[in-house]
Amino acid sequence: MKPMLPSLSFDIPKGKEWLYEVKYDGFRAILYWDKNEIRLESRNGKSLLELFPEIRFFLEKNKKKVAPFLPLTLDGELVFLKNAYKAHFGSIQVRGRMRSEKRIAEKAKSSPCRLLIFDLIEINGKRVMNEMYLARKAQLLSFFEQCDLPVKPDEKSTKLVQMVPFYNTLDEIWEKVTLYDGEGIVAKQKSNKWEEGKRTPSWIKCKNWKYAACFITSYEKSNGYFYVGVYRNQTIIPIGQFIFGIKPDEKKALAQIIKENKTDEDNQFIYVEPAICVEIKYLEIYEEQMREPHFHQFKFDLKPDSCTYDQFIQGQKNLPPDVGITHPNKPLWEDPPIQKIDFIHYLREISPYMLPFLKDRLLTVIRYPHGIFGESFYQKSCPEYAPDFVETRMSDGINYIVCNNLKTLLWLGNQLAFEYHIPFQTINNHKPSEIVFDLDPPSREAFGLAIKAAQYIKEVLDQLELIGFVKTSGNKGLQVYLPLPENTYTFEETRLFTAFIANYLVSKEPESFTIERMKKNRGDRLYVDYIQHAEGKTIIAPYSTRGTPEATVATPLHWEEVNEHLRIVDFQIPTALKRINNLGDPFHQYFAAKEKQKFQPVLDFLKK
Incomplete structure (x- = not known):
């Protein structure tokens, strides 16, 4: 089945007949599910479940809930969800190119993708394609609610099939899409029907364009593309090429000017000195090039020296004006x-x-x-x-x-x-939301003590079937987290556990660890501060930057990274986001672990 496709417009339609959905940047996917088979196919009919086994596992896990609604056909987008309004294009592209089963399995576990469903084609074997959009959407919502599935995208949820809701007005959603740097929106007419394989004017996609001021560097003779660049210092940095958006007469005139003013020519290109400045609108930067570039306008008021790489990078972010960013180059x-x-x-x-x-x-x-x-x-x-x-x-x-x-x-x-x-607690209660062990060695040179303490704690957690997470402090230590169900345990109860762990570490290696409060009596040992976990005390937040000379970040870690090769200074601002894109977020299961935490049996034992 070929999916229905939206038409692109630079103007967002408005009026009572239009409703709005967030557009997510991923792989278009149609889910076919009957009593004998589950298929997830791309817009070209290729199977996707082999590349995304986390989706297959989640669907099979929920077979009983979905069984009353089979056969079922759903239309959606397979994405790597960054937030409720944005999917990360680069991550889904990397997943789509993977062929190693081992590597696919690792990514499925560390950085699971999500299937976002926005339309209903068939339910209980009944085709609903000819029903109006609002009727299809109402049935889709009812299905998601009855199956206990998320009715809006949530990057923290472990339920990997989620619904895309609609919004009645553009104002409800456009600010969020631009603020969170989403791809854009799809405006849909209330009365639209789902038409197989048709690019329809009743679905209009409007993108969250970014704008780049740049200059033309060359013209490709075979296909008519214009190549553009910007200056970084005195070096020309290529940022992409365009052909769409420019009127035929403008394109013809521009090509003629380039031919008349060429500085060089080969079999493929005609080259010119930076002189003609243009403004290009594009979706985002991917692999250091503009994605989906469109000509916007000539910039005759600009000189090439004004088209800089720094401005190009800054322009992609669309920072909200009411935040008021001052002195950006400080x-x-x-x-x-x-x-x-x-x-x-x-x-x-x-x-x-x-x-x-x-x-x-x-x-x-x-x-x-x-x-x-x-x-x-x-x-x-x-x-x-x-x-x-x-x-x-x-x-x-x-x-x-x-x-x-x-x-x-x-x-x-x-x-x-x-x-x-x-x-350690929220504003909604006075009970801790987690237990945190702050493993703070006497100096950076003694960081190995924090590594050793974290490894010992992990051994205990595994034996007690408790779920722990670990991060750097961003300064000189490590911090081990145990997420707890909200408003359940008191600080007095959790202190039974923190004291137990502290005493265990001291008994395990008294020459390495101490609970001595007086600094002068600690020597070179790591102080295990179990008293610090108390109401009103604070801890550095995950992913917070630190005021260190090296611009370090309090970085969540995978447990296998806690070894003798770990160094605090390896986790800095410039590398933090690349790390998540490559390795996933080690805390992505953190909030789901709250309800799974088997803390009560441990507490009952400690109270005896």
């Missing part, structure tokens, strides 16, 4: 060299992984108004000049910031808040 770190705009971009890209840990927590930040080159200070109370989108909560006479949205995180970044420290 240097914050020297080695690696990081400017303020680089730091803001890091916060934006890491936000899907970091914001869940900041959500509903009283936030303490450490600000560096002069970057790493000057003094820092702690800030707990929200300043009076904070914008309206910054949420706050009063506690003990302090009006704390609660960072529940991306805008707040970016605003804090603009305030040069480098470090984000959070308590």
Whole structure:
């Protein structure tokens, strides 16, 4: 079956007859499911389940729930979901090219993809293609609810088949799509029918375009493409080529100008000096080139020297104007060299992984108004000049910031808040949401003690069938997390466990570990601070940057990385996002583990 396809438009349709869905960048996929077989096919009819075994496993695991609705045909997009509004194109492309079963299995486990369903074609063997969109969507919603599946995309959910909802107005969704750097939206007429293989005007895709100012460098004779570049210092950096979007008469005139002003020519290209500036709209940067570039306009007011690589990189982010980014080129770190705009971009890209840990927590930040080159200070109370989108909560006479949205995180970044420290409980209760062991050696040179302590703790957790996660502190130690079900255990109860682990470590190697409170009596041993896990105390948030000379990040780790080769300085701002794209997020199962944690039997034993 060939899927129905949307038509591209640069103008978003509006009116009562239109509804809106988020458009996700992945592989179009149609799911066929009957009593004997499950198939997931691409728009070209190729099977996808072999490449994405996590989807097959999830579907088979839910056979009983879905059985009453078979035969079933669903239309959707197979994606690597970064947040509720954006899928990561590069990650799904890498998965699609994999052929090693072992490598596929590793990626399926560490970085599972999701199947986002936006339309219903068949249910209970009944074709519903000719029913109106709203009727199909209502039946789809009912199916998802009855099968206990997510009715909106959620990158944290372990339920890998999720529904794409619609929105009644463009304003409801467009700001979120641009803020979270999504691909765009699809506007759909309420009365549309699902028409096989048709590119229809009743589905209109509108993309979240970025804009690049660049200059023309060459013309390809065989196909009419114009190649463009930007300057980095005095070097020309190629960023792509375009042919679409330019009018036929403009294209003809531009080609003639290039021929008349050529500096060189070979069998394939005609070359020119940088002189003609244009503005190109494109979707995103992929492998250092523009994706889906379209000519937007000539920029006769620009000189080639104004078309720079830095502006090209900054322009792709579409940062919200009400955040108010100031002094973007201000240097914050020297080695690696990081400017303020680089730091803001890091916060934006890491936000899907970091914001869940900041959500509903009283936030303490450490600000560096002069970057790493000057003094820092702690800030707990929200300043009076904070914008309206910054949420706050009063506690003990302090009006704390609660960072529940991306805008707040970016605003804090603009305030040069480098470090984000959070308590162990949320604002909704006084009980801990997790147990954290802060393994802080006496110096960076003694980091091996933290590695050894984490390995011993992991052995105990495995024996007790407890689920633990580990991250660097970003400074000189490691931190081991045990997620707990919300509002269940008291700090007094969790201290029974932290004290048990601390005493176990000391008994295991008294020459390496201590619970001695007095620094002068610790010697070169690692202090196991089980008392620090208490109400009101804080810990550095996962993926928070640190105010260290090396621009380190408090980085979640895979347990197999906790070995003698581990080094804190290997986890810096420039490499953090590449690491997630390559290895996945080691904390991606963190919140799902809360309900699976077998902590009660351990606690019952310790209470005896």
